[in-house]
Amino acid sequence: MSHKREMAERLAWVAVDWGSSNLRAWAMADDGQVLARGHSDKGMLALTADAYETTLLEVIGDWLPATGRVNVLVCGMAGARxxxxxxxxxxxxxxxxxxGRGAVQPPVADKRLRVYLxxxxxxxxxxxGGDFDVMRGEETQLAGLVASDTTLSGHICLPGTHSKWACLEDGVVSGFTTYLTGELYQLLASxxxxxxxxxxxxxxxxxxRQAFTTAVRESRDAPQAFSRHLFGLRAADLLDTRLPSGDARRALLAARLSGLAIGLELAGLVGVPGEGLAAGESVTLIGNAALCSRYALALDALGHPAQRVDAxxxxxxxxxxxxxxxxxxNSATMNRNP
Amino acid sequence: MSHKREMAERLAWVAVDWGSSNLRAWAMADDGQVLARGHSDKGMLALTADAYETTLLEVIGDWLPATGRVNVLVCGMAGARxxxxxxxxxxxxxxxxxxGRGAVQPPVADKRLRVYLxxxxxxxxxxxGGDFDVMRGEETQLAGLVASDTTLSGHICLPGTHSKWACLEDGVVSGFTTYLTGELYQLLASxxxxxxxxxxxxxxxxxxRQAFTTAVRESRDAPQAFSRHLFGLRAADLLDTRLPSGDARRALLAARLSGLAIGLELAGLVGVPGEGLAAGESVTLIGNAALCSRYALALDALGHPAQRVDAxxxxxxxxxxxxxxxxxxNSATMNRNP
Known part of the structure; x- marks a missing residue:
């Protein structure tokens, strides 16, 4: 069976994660199989409202059948104000x-599309008290966890530029917190x-690894020393004769900065009576492998096991x-791919 | 008496504070009077070693007499590697x-100059333990305090891009700590x-003022929440209906960010048993009026009086x-202005 013919016969819907800086799209079969993947670097920050449909068609246009509407489900910043x-x-x-109850349909000109944001x-x-917070995109990843375990409880961490921690209670999101950790690290390092x-x-x-985990524990034990520890990295580079030279030196100092930043995030979650993680509590990480490994190492240093779910x-x-x-x-008004 | 003639008769030495991004110079009389001020934006970051003398002469050349050497005392990054x-x-x-014992003389071609770095x-x-730290320039301001009180003890704070806290014991610097506070604020705000x-x-x-002092206390009470509080500023801007609009809104949020950052610095100094400031201890601030006022307000919110010394x-x-x-x-080898 040709790829084009398989797509025409099997495409049931299109999944889209449309963030601030890019979009990813998946052609989906009814059984959950991914038939094709697409990508664009035209994220929300690069688009005006009238440019979304064209951008979407650039990525998924070849997947669409000649007749009939296909549902396109979109999460992320495309649904922001x-x-x-x-x-x-x-x-x-x-x-x-x-x-899905809160989904909205933007106006589309192409009759092959029905888009839900x-x-x-x-x-x-x-x-x-007064901890305002927002997420767009991560909630859909959390929903993916609940899809396979509708009574899930526990702490879920989604590392990233702005890492999110959600508390699930019997499948309900009871609260969540965003940390600026990734952006803080990037600004300081660059x-x-x-x-x-x-x-x-x-x-x-x-x-x-040792420089990283030591720094994680230092931030957990003394979060009030964060700003002092930052300049300490520069001073150590100037004065610490025990450090190796060259790339090895810069790698150790970067590992320490990463540990200080992630440790500061975890300091707010670990060992705080009445909130956050209980001693030894397991954490579910959702995200890319490298970043989740880093968080898993940090959590392990503080006595928390972690398991990863692919983003x-x-x-x-x-x-x-x-x-x-x-x-x-909404079945009366929805057209599935014939 | 003409300005030029007064300078020729009264110039005893030249004071220079040569930092990373600019230099300031003062023509000094023997009695401490400032006869003239000069300025250049050619700081250490803009200069190679062979360009310093020319730059210095651009600023102070007109002050120098036709004959005799003038001592030029320089603090700051001009003395860095x-x-x-x-x-x-x-x-x-x-x-x-x-x-002065650690001062070095760079080679100079102009016979009217004798420079001490x-x-x-x-x-x-x-x-x-292992708190590496460095300062260049601020130590001279500390020396200025000691000049008028040779047995001074207490905590001195020099706010800035990298704020410095020094502990003086009977005129001796026993230790000091640098915080990245100002740079952290600038990176986050901009x-x-x-x-x-x-x-x-x-x-x-x-x-x-209230947004600022509330944030100072929040960082002092919960430094581990710093990274969460940062994103909370963005979320409050999106969701908090109690905030005013426009410039007033952005001013309140900026005051809160400043308070969080300075509060995190102070969290490491205040109320930590066995180190830092004792309850109610007074602090001496050295620096410009606006920044010192900001620190004085933060310190006052935590119960510490502060007095300011002009930088x-x-x-x-x-x-x-x-x-x-x-x-x-070194009097045998020094030529004073005749």
């Missing part, structure tokens, strides 16, 4: 299997006085869950 | 009235996702102290 069309935030606490989550009153001392770390190297698998499961909700609630 | 000539760091603990301070083993929410704050406005007065007193040391130890 400054995106294609706003899908208003759903407030926590909320169940994740009903994200899924909402993000907002928190207007957090467990600490744009501060520390840039002269930074290289690429490699956490498979035992010395880098692509999670987002596809989450979009699939929303599709089933829309199918059920 | 990548500066004019390295004046090696003096390790703490050290007395400040002997900074003062050293900075280094800390190779801090009170917390280059992170928070830039969309930031404006200029005005701490004379009661609402800004220019401090650096001139410190360079004057070094000059007297060099005069005493």
């Amino acid at each position: 400054q995106g294609w069309r706003e899908a208003a935030y759903v407030d926590v606490p909320t169940r994740l299997d009903e994200l 899924l909402p993000g989550l907002s928190q207007r009153q957090g467990p600490h 744009h501060s006085v520390l840039k002269h001392s930074m290289g690429r770390d490699d956490l498979s190297d035992p010395k880098c 692509e698998a999670a987002v596809l499961a989450g979009l699939g869950l929303a599709r089933r909700f829309l199918d059920t609630s | 990548q500066g004019w000539r390295e004046a090696a760091y003096v390790d703490v603990p050290t007395r400040l009235d002997e900074l 003062l050293p900075g301070l280094s800390q190779r083993q801090g009170p917390h 280059h992170s996702v928070l830039k969309h929410s930031m404006g200029r704050d005005d701490l004379s406005d009661p609402k800004c 220019e007065a401090a650096v001139l007193a410190g360079l004057g102290l070094a000059r007297r040391f060099l005069d005493t130890s």
Whole structure:
């Protein structure tokens, strides 16, 4: 069977994760198989509302059949106020299997498309009082977890430029918190006085790993020393005769900076009575392998086991869950691929 | 008396504070009076070693007499390894009235000049073990304090891009700590996702002041929440309906970010048993009026009174102290202005 013919016969819907800086799309069969993948670097920040449909068609146009509408389920920043069309935030606490209820349909000219933009989550009153927070995109990955375990409870961490920690209680998101950790690391490593001392770390190297985990524990034990520890990296580069030279030196210092930043994030979650992680509690990480490994190493240093769920698998499961909700609630007006 | 004639008759020495990004110079009379001021934006980062003398003469050349050498005392980054000539760091603990002992003379072609570059301070083993730290320039301001009170004890704070806290014991610098606070604030306010929410704050406005001091206390009470509080600024901008709009909104959020950053710095100094500031202890601030006011407000919110010393007065007193040391130890080879 040719690829084109298989696509025409098997395409059931299209999954899209459309973020600030790029979009990823998947041609999906009804059984969950991925028939094709597409990608564009035209994210929300690069687009005006009237440019979304053209951009989408550039990526998925070849997948579409000549006749009949295909449902396209989109999560992420395309549904932000400054995106294609706003899908208003759903407030926590909320169940994740009903994200589809908040979906909106932007106007489309191409008769082969029916697009649903899924909402993000907002928190207007957090467990600490007035902890406003928002997410767009990550909630769909969380929904992917719940898709396979509708009564899931526990802490889920989605590392990234802005890492998210969600607390699930029996399938309900009870609260969540965003940390600026990744952006903080990037700004400090690339744009501060520390840039002269930074290289690429490699956490498979035992010395880098030790520098990283030591820094994680230091931030956990003394988060108030974070700003002092930052300049200490520069001073150590100038004065510490025990450091190796060259790339090995810059790798160790980068590992230490990464550990300090991730450790500061974890300091707010670990060992704080009455909130956060219980001693020894396991954490589920959703994200790319390298970043999740880094977080798993940090969590392990503080006595927390972690298991990883692949981000692509999670987002596809989450979009699939929303599709089933829309199918059920809206079947009279939906055209499936014939 | 003409200005030129007064200069010729009264110039006793030249004071220079030569930092990374600019230099400031003062024509000094023997009694400490400032006869003239000069300025250049050619700091250490813009200069190679062979360009310092020319740059200096552009600023102070007109002050120099036709005959006789004038001593030029220089503090700051001109004495760094990548500066004019390295004046090696003096390790703490050290007395400040002997900074002149570590001064070095760079080679100069102009026979009217004798230049002394003062050293900075280094800390190779801090009170917390392995707290490497360095300063270049601020030590001379500290010396200026000691010049008028040779047995001074207490905590001195020099706010800035990299704020410095020094502990003086009976005129001796026993240890010091650098915080990346100012640079952290600038990076977050200008280059992170928070830039969309930031404006200029005005701490004379009661609402800004309250947002600032509340944030200082929050960072002191929960430094582990710093990274979460950062993203909370963005989320509050999106969701908090109690915030005013426009410039007033951005001012409040900027005041809060400033308070979080300075509060994180102070968290490491306040209320930590066995180190840092004792309850209610007074702090001496050296620096420009606006930044010192900001720190004084933060310290006041945590129960610490503060008094300010003008930065220019401090650096001139410190360079004057070094000059007297060099005069005493080296008078046979020094030519004073006739």
